[in-house]
Amino acid sequence: MPKIIQVGLVGFGLSGRYFHTPFLSVNPKFQLKKIASSRPDAVREFDSSIEWVATADELFADPAIDLVFICSPNETHVEYARKALEHGKHVVVEKPFALTEAEAIELLELAQRQGCIATAYQNRRWDSDFLTIKRLLADDALGALVDYECLYDRYSPVPPNSQSWKELPGPGRGNLYNLGPHLLDQALNLFGKPDTVQASIRILRPGSHVPDYFDIKLGYPDKIVRLESNLLVYQNHLRYSLHGTKGSFIKGGLDVQEERQRLNELPNQADWGVEPQDRWGTLYRDGKAEVIESAPGNYTPFYDNLYDAIVNGAEPAITPADIQQLARVIDLALESSQTQRTIAY
Structure with a gap:
């Protein structure tokens, strides 16, 4: 049976609620398991079967989660992505991936050491x-x-x-x-x-x-x-x-x-x-x-490629070189x- 990737989402504003959850919900390759948000009612209204937690740390600590989407305010992206990677999770970071090229390199190198995918959402x-x-x-x-x-x-x-x-x-x-x-x-x-x-x-x-x-x-x-x-x-x-x-x-x-x-x-x-x-x-x-x-x-191809990168070792559509180059510009x-x-x- 094909692997189903268990997903956690940090943040349930415009990005999390309207960009990611619709595509994750209809894609059988993913199971949206847990959302960390300050808006529990919005999470339950969208889908009461998704677990809600108050903090990102609670989500990162869940060993069942394979992949985390970081959809929180810009200045938190690097900190949350770093913590997710340190817990062995693959990460998709909303734009901006990082606030500087140096931070982007740091995250990409951490992902490589952890054997995880770290990519940017460039829909x-x-x-x-x-x-x-x-x-x-x-x-x-x-x-x-x-x-x-x-x-x-x-x-x-x-x-x-x-x-x-x-x-x-x-x-x-x-x-x-x-x-x-x-x-x-x-x-x-x-x-x-x-x-x-x-x-x-x-x-x-x-x-x-x-x-x-x-x-x-x-x-x-x-x-x-x-x-x-x-x-x-x-x-x-x-x-x-x-x-x-x-x-x-x-x-x-x-x-x-x-x-x-x-x-x-x-x-x-x-x-x-x-x-x-x-x-x-x-x-x-x-x-x-x-x-x-x-x-x-x-x-949809973004998510299908992401699955292929995590499960089959394909190259992510948004490569580390793409991410670093954009941060440098x-x-x-x-x-x-x-x-x-x-x-x-």
Whole structure:
């Protein structure tokens, strides 16, 4: 009988409740056994058969748990991941995996010593728009790519009297650590290690205590790569602009999976991840404009690969090299913004 991986979850906010539990619940390779959270009622409402504990330490001490997802506030990721690994658990760490490259290396080396998998949750590799772009590039639809711009904007003014940890100052807070890892991971997955990093990281929203804007340019010899996110953009439809020697591709809208997860839908439906037509992108070439049907988004392959890595020794989709490279680019982006210089990788 195939092994079923016993899973523990630390944190039951947006990430734990709406991203991980739906996919774990419908995947027969996993059994969600225990959740450590300050919200016992939310855990019981989701599934009363899942055990609730008040602290992460109680969860780590459970010898039956094979794998732990770390979905707690950013500054706790390294401490919790370290404790889980020391207890012999495999770990998936929500972004950011760590707050510095040095911390990322420390965790990855600990995982190696423990004989455990430590990987990062980079679900946006399986977004509808990104899968569509990868397909177009593989098909040489644009020719040689010379300009890549990715925007991930939101309209999120600072709520009055907000007590959300995401709006409070502290290590690992702000948009660079929230949406930045998504944009950076996609670009690094497409283009590999950059030669240079140039960044501007700022506070634009009135009353904000955390940086809410970033503009990062990754330097490559043959193309322009620019990543930007602003939390005060009311009209935020545009997502991607790609320009190559044969044509351009312009794409708007966000992948639909998060919307559906927030409606308590489970990802076992036939139309899961299918984008509505008004979000499809347009390919411009040969004097024509062609609307391109988006590939369906689906985060399931992340979990299937994770199972294969733990049980069969496959390489994780998000490799240690990927994790370290992303952490280094964030370090360099901070240095670049502080010094107003372009930093060599």
